Amino acid sequence: MNLIVEREKSLSELETRLAQLHERGIGGDEMRALETKVQELRQDFFGKLTPWERVNMARHPKRPLASDYLGALEAFDELHGDRHFRDDPALVGGFAKLRGHNVMVLSQQKGRDTKENIRRNFGMVSPEGYRKASRLMELAARFHLPIVTFVDTSGADPGIGSEERAQSEAISGCLMTLTHVGVPVVASIVGEGGSGGALAIALADHVIMAENAVYSVASPEGCAAILWGDSARAPEAAEHLKLTSNDLLGFGIVDEIVPEPLGGAHHDAAAFIGRVFDAIERALERLALLPPADLLDTRYRKYRRIGSWREDSPVRAGGLA
Amino acid sequence: MNLIVEREKSLSELETRLAQLHERGIGGDEMRALETKVQELRQDFFGKLTPWERVNMARHPKRPLASDYLGALEAFDELHGDRHFRDDPALVGGFAKLRGHNVMVLSQQKGRDTKENIRRNFGMVSPEGYRKASRLMELAARFHLPIVTFVDTSGADPGIGSEERAQSEAISGCLMTLTHVGVPVVASIVGEGGSGGALAIALADHVIMAENAVYSVASPEGCAAILWGDSARAPEAAEHLKLTSNDLLGFGIVDEIVPEPLGGAHHDAAAFIGRVFDAIERALERLALLPPADLLDTRYRKYRRIGSWREDSPVRAGGLA
Amino acid sequence: MPAPDWLRKRRERDASADDASLWQKCPKCSEMLYRKDIVANLWVCSRCGYHFRMHAYDRINTLVDGDFVEIGTDILPGDPLGWTDKRPYPQKLERDREKSKLSEAVVTGFATLDGFPVALGVMDFNFRGGTMGTVVGERITNLLEEARRRRLPCIIFTASGGARMEEGMLALMQMAKTTLAVERFKDEGNLYIAVLTDPTTGGVSASFAFAADLIVAEARAAIGFAGRRVIEQTIRQKLPENFQTAEFLLEKGHVDMVLDRRELRPALVRLLDYAVDRKRLATPLKAVPEFAIQ
Amino acid sequence: MPAPDWLRKRRERDASADDASLWQKCPKCSEMLYRKDIVANLWVCSRCGYHFRMHAYDRINTLVDGDFVEIGTDILPGDPLGWTDKRPYPQKLERDREKSKLSEAVVTGFATLDGFPVALGVMDFNFRGGTMGTVVGERITNLLEEARRRRLPCIIFTASGGARMEEGMLALMQMAKTTLAVERFKDEGNLYIAVLTDPTTGGVSASFAFAADLIVAEARAAIGFAGRRVIEQTIRQKLPENFQTAEFLLEKGHVDMVLDRRELRPALVRLLDYAVDRKRLATPLKAVPEFAIQ
């Protein structure tokens, strides 16, 4: 069970008890002690989250999903399909109005319940989803619309069908498209940013990240399985992976963090989404000032410098002695 | 059974008898009479073919296929696949050397026998075949290679899968690609030119047609079924459709006819293919002189004027009185 | 501008019509519908949502702000192949002109949609099954060229059984011609929206229809390359009910959206609003109101 | 230029080797093969055609005309995340340097192929499973930028288990960086050929590998996005034997051609000949012969 949900449960039990005391008119020291305890616990639980706790926050069943962001737009007209094979419900895209700006929106869409999750493939995008994304990005560029993406996926779909239909090519194609579209691209990592499947729509001029979102080279479970053959060691892997918003801001991979209310974005979803939109709007307005050539050049240079390597005296060609 | 094959059979029976007479040393009048008869019959059978006879010639089981043309190239390196879904064996493409010219070749490929025909889907191309063609055309344009196509198909594949994977979009996409590739495009209608499925790779700067090939808005069988609900009336439809090389030269749809030996291209395939290559080579050398912008403009104007309509005093808007 | 003669006559007949023409049966749910209600409901069955095929002028009338400047009416069919089967091709054309009150299978012109000036083409299945011959190709090409000259977005409503047999290869070549015109039009950043209506198949489907920037399909429309019967003959079995419907194509990713006809106009206006720079558009249009009722 | 020390030492050891190292068993057909024969046959089993994985320097040595000017050797891995699990990341790197005699998982440089000057990148599975970290990304990007400056075609041999965990998101970002470099390289009309060798998966597969103009896969190579085990765990069943093989991908249309390693060099030369304008290429290369035997 989700770690955060467990904590919310025990907090809510205390709160229920508190309410009962209040009802029965029992005040005084007992009541105040309990109140203090609840207060402390809340701070203790949510005040400073570990990486693994953030992973759980990013996967919280009540966390705002893409549909909540899309629902908060002034207008949204969904555009479907890759024109070749299928419309992938795990990747939703279309024209939208955001704070008066006409934009093209793309987002990974998880489901809120099991039925919806099956339909949305738990937000794991198939090749035709990435191809739809590429198509809509090209369309956006043709009509000078900025591209706004919301990232929330545990990763690209790893199924047989996706391999048969060239998942690698689809992701690579999406990345290639983002390298050359001459319109502003603003990505927001709002939930899980899972590996290449997330990056495929997040190669952007400005990357916003929700405070408790995570963005990782592999899922902690996957990483633990690869390195130690034991996916149960995910919390440890989460610690290693430097997947929190603060870490990534430090690396220059993320440009801006949007703070969440204590306890997570779902405690005041509407206000939180509004703050994400504020950040997007600011980015759009700043980026709109750049002519396309400068935009592309800045985008190139931004990613060109990401990395960390030593430049020692050259190792002699032919291998190490 | 194929009309031409039947005639070839009866001719070959006479020729066998002639050979037998010769063997038995029987000469004289009988022999000469038979010889004259064979001569006359051959002229009668093949000297001047009706449209329906040409349809049969275009479908003759021994007629040179795409593979024969590809086999006669100085070099051919096949390139596979649409990068998304499948490699369609009904459409073969790749780099080639033709008379010293580096080119991109694309051709519809029928099979010579049943097994090969099943593998090649009888030369009926699926969406992924047209998408491969589009991809290779773009590649050719990128590297300044002329595009050379060989057309031989009864039509695009009309199966369930092809509809499910957007056959219309695939053909339209192929046509769209040919409208903008800034390299010379030379198409040769060498066998059956069946409807949109043929045109998809035949929108070209120079269209060559084998004398006995046919190129038609619909198969005679299909046309007869559509108009008269009776595909058996195909010979009559063939007469109506103006599908022969001479007709199409007259309409400006075909630019050049390559004559075939009496009895059809298969009577001297190597020499015939050589003459087709001669024609392609001449076209390539002429078209190479045009800068891309002129090439595209000429291509536009070529198709812009195809059609035949009256320009009367305008019918009043709002419909006919 | 006064309504054309044929329309006046039709209206008179309608007014004096018997019950049979006042009422029409829905071919899907068999409901008897009052003709005026059908018209008021944009030729959609108010009970089951069945979409009746619309006459091109009705379509235009219900779509545009009020004005429609038709072009291409001087482009009229000849008989390039000298085609005669049961009757000569010119006679078939004459009969369809009578029946459809149209000069050919597509109407082209300029109008405004909620203030957006657009180039508009509307095909009509009533004329030779919406088949594309020389005139359809020429009018569509002409429309795209004129739209390009004026930098206007272009919306084309397709309805077609494919290429017109009686014009042979000249008909097929219209696929090439229209596609070239689309490419040139799009190449300069102009918006092209195709609205696929029932039915859109064959040469029209495989050329300018699927070459659009945005592809909207009308609810329940049959859309495909090969005709349903051809496929059934090829595979020798019945196809599922929903095969080649707009809804099927949406699932298969072929079209951007499927819309009920009653949602179509506002959706087109929204699409224009997203993708068209209003400042770019300032072409004055001569006011020529046009309307027609099927 | 003299052979590097490590190579000299290896050769000496080979000469004094026992039977076990003189002979090697084919993992597919179990044939005992004489090591010198394997090398002579380009590390392909002469009996069943099994392709042994090749060392990057062996690959280069058997491919180029004779010269290879290596670049990027000054770009070396750091430890940006301060990663330690069983052992610290720097120790893992050190061990792989020892084992593979490579400074990182890719070797980049310039050479000629049958007279064609090319930029050449060769990944090696022996170093951290060919995973892409910061150095692989930087070296590939660097290679593409240098090739672009010289207008040379670029050939990259991929072999990768995916992104390098120990460099976290910095590793993932190399997908973006290399793709940007590919785009800029291709945008100016330069030819990029990817040769996918066993195995090519994950972040490398989904970035610069599949972004190539021409994609050649080596016979029997495993190629895919998700690893075989991940998929099997997800679907809870065994995958067919040929799943994710080069031959499977050819049928599925993902790659341009599949070649036996022994046909690879002449095929690459032919591809260069088709797509590269020889007149455009006139960059003199400093002659630095390099060779190595695994």
Ligand SMILES: [Zn+2]
């Ligand atoms: Zn009804």
Ligand SMILES: [Zn+2]
């Ligand atoms: Zn073996």
